[in-house]
Amino acid sequence: MKFKTVKRGIALGTAAVMTMGLLTGCGGKSNTSSSGSSSVQTNEDGSLNTDKEVELVMYVISDRPAGQDIVDAKVNEILKEKLNCTLKINWIGWAEYANKYPLLFSSGEAFDLAYSATWVNFTSLAQKGAFKNLDELWPTYAPDNFAATSDTAKEQATVSGHYYCVPTQLATYTAYGPIYRGDLVEGSGWDGVMENYEDIEEYCDIIKETHPEMEPLDxxxxxxxxxxxxxxxxxxxxxxxxxxxxWFDPSEENPKVFTMGEYEGTPEFLEMMARWNEKGFFSKSALSDTDSQKFQNGKAALRVHNIDTYRTQAILNPDWDIRFSNMVKDVAHLPFTQDCMVISNTSKNPERALAFWNLLTTDQEMYDALMYGVEGTTYTLNDKGEFAITDTDLYGEGAMWCARSDKLTRNQVGTPDDYDPQKQAFEQSITAGQGTERFAGFVFDTSSIETEIAACSNVAQQYWWPLELAYTNSETGLAEYTEKMKAAGLDKIVAEAQKQLDAYVASH
Amino acid sequence: MKDFIEEVKRNKALFVMAAPAVILVLVMQYLPMTGLVLAFKNYRYDMGVFGSDWNGFANFSYLFSSGTGWLITRNTILYNLLNLITSQFLAVLIAIFITEMNGKIFKKLSQSIIFLPYFISWVIVGVFVYNIFNYETGLLNGMLASMGLDPVNMYDKPGAWPVIICVFNSWKWCGYNSVIYIAAITGVDAEIYEAASIDGATIFQRIRAITLPSIKPTIITMLLLQVGRILRGDFEMFYQIVGNNGQLYNATDVIDTYVFRSLLQNSNIGMTAAASFYQSTLCFIIIVVVNAVVKRIDEEYALF
Known part of the structure; x- marks a missing residue:
């Protein structure tokens, strides 16, 4: 009898130990340090040893295209030959990325690479230890990529003094503004100038008159x-x-941070929005409308976004004479970390992963395979080297946005003629260290004020959004918004922002 | 302990049979509770759940920093009470109607039709709601205009939304809930009804004196089970019907939607754990209190 209880005790004990193991496995310390495996991964001369075949696992954010299997076969054929490895891409769909992405790094699952970006909280995740430190790995195993990355980009990839990502090399700009249709205003005698909000109002007035069935603003x-x-x-x-x-004014020597509630021009702006609302430029129920494709489907006449969306829209609807006008007065580069690649702290083959990244960002064949697929099957090239998608349902464009560079990325057939000239104009208007560009390397560290940020972003949505669309009275609404923001801790955020901005100005 | 071992020895077979369920509950329900420590930690991916530093109640502060915590707690409880009462009341009503019907085809048909909304996802319901209440092109304003009345902007009237949400909630759930009551009514001995009929009881007298008392235990159990979820707003419903429309939040925000909105943009696992902790603790208190009250009234009906 006694023996039986002992046995039961052992069984229970093992079960307990196993579950504890499970628990610690879930986000426990992962001490798979790179130093342990580097002896196997590196040759005597310091180059990467690829004798052992490995499978790299990468997470990207996008919906898996139907034709991914064809592309995978092509990619792995190249990879097998060049680096003796294969790549398995795991897709996190648009419907679930917000919930699933942060959990990737706490699940304890072993994977190598992942897409990251400012808009999925790259900085905050890096501070919380989700990624591998790349101080040595990046220059050693992806030397060409490291050399080609600009100093600004490297500064942006740095969190608490260490590199935590490999940023994109494609220069993108803060340029933002209306994307609108020329065909709708043809013959209306409109002067075609689109430089400020008065021009938008003029355009919308014409639309309201000539196309009353459309919503002027998307x-x-x-x-x-x-x-x-x-x-x-x-x-x-x-x-x-x-x-x-x-906000702040980047042209000032020591800029002072101010809020929408304080800004002296806010009442004037709200007055204008009230007028637009009155004129019916957008629906009075717009905030409950989930249709995000109104411009694309011809239900709305103007939307604001960036130059890449302009290109996409122009390719989709070539007959609409779609135009884009930048309204950002002082254009600068967007942070290069708005698309970047990170190595998970659970990665077993970080060296090979970086070697793969080096190949992907320097080799046109590899890049084409991952971005456009198989020539003749998923895409075709014209004599200018521009690509055309054969069947968007089969394979559109890959989700390796973080691997893009000015050198490897191809233009799509149908890209509007002024796309490249406009981008060149942005590039020329930028002077390093001047105006907004001076603050391109500034990253606001919100780790000490997360509570206030969460509360304020909520107040902004509850009170500012309806106020901006003039659903609420502009005077009382503004007072209420200001008061609620204060209660949510806005002053603390502003003080922190001012402190970090001053420190940035002092060190640059 | 000694008694327990004796007990096990005596009823070996019974214990073996119960073991899978007990282990399942332990592993799936009790073990994950250790994750609640996250609510009091400054979570770091590289240090793990237990290795991260403690930070006291800091994770809870955003819930209450601007007085929103009380508002959303109140909203959550009131909405659930309202929905609980209306949907259960309607479900009992429907169950009685359906069992009293005579035509077999008509009975099955009406039950199916009432049940159908259960299968419609909230996403679709959200689209219905928008198309009914849209100011410019909505069904409601179209009807008002055809009657020569002024259009109404429902999205400007937060006060109307508790009613709208309650109506849609009942519409979606009452058919599903009624199935349980139909089963309970079918279980009542038919002889009692026959005897009552012979004694000359009218249909209303039979319902009041036989049907309702017979399904009372079912009603109370259903209510108790629902009360356990009272602090969990039906996230999907609120999110799809109200969405991003800030104008309505004071009347429609529940804990789940507030937490979702505030924390979507920052991946702070500690803060979400804190919200969950708050909900669970309140749920626990409420269910213990309600159960105690039920026990006081009639011990038979209490859950535990």
Whole structure:
């Protein structure tokens, strides 16, 4: 009898130990340090040893295309030959990325690479130890990529003094503004100038008159961007792209942070929005409308976004004479970390992963295979080297946005003629260390004020969005918004932003 | 302990039979509770759940920093009470109607039709709601205009939304809930009804004196089970019907939607764990209190 109880005790004990193991496995310390495996991975002369075949696992954010299997076969054929490895891509769909992405790094699952970006909280995840430190790995195993990355980009990839990502090499710009249709205003005698909000109003007036069935402005349940563009049109810049209630004037020597509630031009802006609302430029129920494709489907006549969306729209609807006008007064480069690649801290083959990244960002064949697929099957090239997608249902464009560079990325057939010239004009208007560009390397560290940020982003949505669309009274609404923001801790955020901005100015 | 071992020895077979269920509950329900420590930690991916530093109640502060915590707690409880009462009341009503019907085809048909909304996802319901209440092109304003009345902007009237949400909730759930009551009513001995009929009881007298008392235990159990979820707003419903429309939040925000909105943009696992901890603790308190009250009234009906 006694023996039986002992046995039971052992069984229980083992079960307990196993479950503890399970628990610690879930986000426990992962001490798979690179130093342990480097002896196997490196040859005597320091180059990468690829004798052992490995499978690299990468997470990207996008919906898996139907034709991915064909592309995978092609990619693995190249990889097998060049690096003796294969790549398994795991897709996190658009419907689930917000919940699933942060959990990737706490699940304890072993994988190598992942897409990351400012908009999925790259900085905060890096601070919380989700990624591998790349200080040595990046220059050693991806030397060509490291050499080609600009100093600004490297500075942006640095969190708490260490490299935590490999940023994109494709220069993108803060340029933002209306994308609108020329065909709708043809013959109306419109002067065609689109430089500020008066021009938008003029355009919308014409639309309202000639196409009353359309909504002049594309506004649905997403965050309204009219104040965001309006402020940039005045030459101001946000402290953080996600926190659009805090601004500063980059042309000042020591800029002072101010909020939408304090800004003297806010009442005037709200007055204008009230007028637009009155004129019916957007629906009175727009914030409950989930249709995000109104411009693309011809239901709305103007939306604001960036030059790449302009290109996409122009290719989709070539007959509409779609135009884009930048309204950001002082254009700068966007942070290169808005698309970047990170190595998970659970990676077993970080060396090979970086070697793969080096190949992908320097080799046209590899890049084409991952971005466009198989020539003749998923895409075709014309004599200018521009690509055309054969069947968007089979395979559109790959999700390796973080591997793009000016050198390897191809233009799509049908790209509007002024796309490249406009981009060149942005590049030329930028002077390093001047105006907004001076603050391109600034990253707002929000780790000490997360509570206030969460509360404020909520107040902004509850009170500012309806106010911006003039659903609430502009005077009382503004007072209420200001008061609620204060209660949510806005002053603390502004003080922190000012402190970090001053420190940045002092060190640059 | 000694008694327990004796007990095990005596009923070996019974214990073996119960073991899978007990282990399942332990592993799936009790073990994950250790994750609640996250609510009091400053979580770091490289240090893990237990290795991260403690940070006291800091994770809870955003819930209450601007007085929103009380508002959303109140909203959550009131909505659930309202929905609980209306949907259960309607479910009992429907169950009685359906069992009293005579035509077999008509009975099956009406039950299916009432049940159908259960299969419609909230995403679709959200689209219905928008198309009914849209100011410019909505069904409601179209009807008002055809009657020569002024259009109404429902999205400007937060006060109307508790009613709208309650109506849609009942519409979606009452058919599903009624199935349980139909089963309970079918279980009542038919002889009692026959005897009552012979004694000359009318249909209403039979319902009041036989049907309702017979399904009372089922009603109470259903209520108790629902009360356990009272602090968990039906996230999907609120999210799809109200969405991003800030104008309505004071009247429609529940804990789940507030937490979702505030924390979507930052991946702070500690703060979400704190919200979950808060909900669970309140749920626990409420269910213990309600159960105690039920026990006081009639011990038979209490859950535990």
């Amino acid at each position: 506004q649905y349940s997403a965050e309204p961007e009219w104040s965001y563009v309006y402020m940039q049109n005045q030459g101001f810049t946000t402290v953080d792209k996600g926190l659009r209630y805090m």
